[in-house]
Amino acid sequence: MAIEDPSYAFSLPIFHSEGLNTHLLPVQNEGIDPDQIIALHKRHRLKMLFLNPTYQNPTGTTLDLERRRRILEICSKFGIAIVEDDPYSIIGYDGAIIDSMKSMDKEGLVLYVSSLTKIIASGLRIGWILGPQTVINHLADVKQQFDFSHPNLPQLIAAKLLSSKHFDEHIRRLREGLKIKRDLTVQSLENELKGIISFFVPEGGIHLWCKLNDEEIDENLLFKESLKRGVVFAPGSTLGSDDKYIRFTYGRVETKSIPEGIRRFAQSLKSLIPTC
Numbered sequence: 001m002a003i004e005d006p007s008y009a010f011s012l013p014i015f016h017s018e019g020l021n022t023h024l025l026p027v028q029n030e031g032i033d034p035d036q037i038i039a040l041h042k043r044h045r046l047k048m049l050f051l052n053p054t055y056q057n058p059t060g061t062t063l064d065l066e067r068r069r070r071i072l073e074i075c076s077k078f079g080i081a082i083v084e085d086d087p088y089s090i091i092g093y094d095g096a097i098i099d100s101m102k103s104m105d106k107e108g109l110v111l112y113v114s115s116l117t118k119i120i121a122s123g124l125r126i127g128w129i130l131g132p133q134t135v136i137n138h139l140a141d142v143k144q145q146f147d148f149s150h151p152n153l154p155q156l157i158a159a160k161l162l163s164s165k166h167f168d169e170h171i172r173r174l175r176e177g178l179k180i181k182r183d184l185t186v187q188s189l190e191n192e193l194k195g196i197i198s199f200f201v202p203e204g205g206i207h208l209w210c211k212l213n214d215e216e217i218d219e220n221l222l223f224k225e226s227l228k229r230g231v232v233f234a235p236g237s238t239l240g241s242d243d244k245y246i247r248f249t250y251g252r253v254e255t256k257s258i259p260e261g262i263r264r265f266a267q268s269l270k271s272l273i274p275t276c
């Protein structure tokens with residue numbers, strides 16, 4: 001199978017523990033390059049593509065619509081299944097609806113996966129899958145064998161929340177709050193670390209993917225220095241990139257603590273740069 005590089009999928013042990021070989025597709029600002037799927041397929045006979053096309057974790061990028069079409073064409077031609085992992089599209093800051101790959105799929109190639117994790121609570125463990133009936137039947141059977149089914153209580157809570165008249169308002173406020181947090185994170189980084197760090201500004205989601213411009217920075221040391229000051233981030237290497245990147249996640253942090261968090265992170269980073 002092929003996964004994006006970097007990606008959340010990279011950090012998951014599930015594929016390797018099932019004995020699957022994963023091949024990497026580099027993520028650019030417009031998402032993965034469809035032609036690279038062909039090149040990978042020629043070498044490795046891909047069976048599956050695992051993608052997080054909208055506000056990707058960790059890069060925050062969104063796969064371009066034209067590329068989505070082209071990927072569907074390629075996968076149809078070569079018989080490659082697609083898993084579209086989409087927990088973030090509902091939290092685009094301006095409320096834009098981006099066509100999911102599933103909505104463009106005429107042939108049942110796409111298995112669409114999402115959850116309440118990023119919009120309600122990860123602890124509910126409620127998610128959903130859309131796909132061809134035969135695949136869903138098989139997955140339902142696997143789930144049944146796994147744990148007999150999800151507990152009723154979280155399902156009841158989720159059903160109440162989803163049917164509540166306050167749900168849309170909740171999503172609107174979530175988007176608004178996340179945009180404020182993104183802006184504050186970006187502004188704080190510009191104030192503290194202009195020229196030292198560069199980043200892609202996402203239009204949705206909860207992550208800011210930053211490149212450390214100094215190639216000599218030791219990722220482990222930076223992590224330790226930050227931790228000492230009460231700040232954590234995801235080191236780029238855990239998500240598949242080389243170690244000159246870091247991921248900030250502003251989903252849960254309190255808005256008012258963002259500038260102070262970035263100030264402390266900046267102190268940590270500067271303490272490792274001899275010229276600062």
Ligand SMILES: Cc1ncc(COP(=O)(O)O)c(C=O)c1O
Binds near residue numbers: 114
């Ligand atoms: C792209 C992506 N997929 C899936 C997940 C996990 O979601 P869940 O809690 O629904 O398993 C995450 C969480 O970080 C994610 O970023």
